[in-house]
Amino acid sequence: DTGVSQDPRHKITKRGQNVTFRCDPISEHNRLYWYRQTLGQGPEFLTYFQNEAQLEKSRLLSDRFSAERPKGSFSTLEIQRTEQGDSAMYLCASSPPGTGGGYTFGSGTRLTVV
């Protein structure tokens, strides 16, 4: 399978716990993106990497959120001290070098904070 993989697909956690999600992009794609989607809304941009460099972060990405992409391959998104408002679908996407093409999204990680 050459698509974007996200793990886990579902995560239920108690408020206050830390969670980490993983994204494996398409191997030849150097750009990687994280989005968040709440019920009934379109996805919202969180952050973007080109290779291992994090080049843009949304104001949505509070200090409880951190994303990394060591070695420019897979990426992790960590949420510390989760809150109920963090419950959402977290989507990862990747795109190849160059500009203008469409992104390939993964199927997402659904987080439920109880």
Added chain:
Amino acid sequence: DAKTTQPTSMDCAEGRAANLPCNHSTISGNEYVYWYRQIHSQGPQYIIHGLKNNETNEMASLIITEDRKSSTLILPHATLRDTAVYYCIVRVREAQKLVFGQGTRLTINP
């Protein structure tokens, strides 16, 4: 990025052409029109994009008006599997983030 306006929902009969409109009256000369769709419980899927010429691929056709203030995505022979939320997005080609609106919920009826 320019703002887009789409109908909240639409219905179409299976086998017919589905025509999804999008208004982007404040689009700039260097902004492209992109279409994505999202089937329930999946990530968005890229469909097509264009600047000013009409575009066609294996999934759909994109018709952009001459003044570029609106566009229409056409699914020529809709199937039940085309039931999804369709997002119209405008962005400068070099910009990396996509700004999604609420999209159009398209339901294909048997």
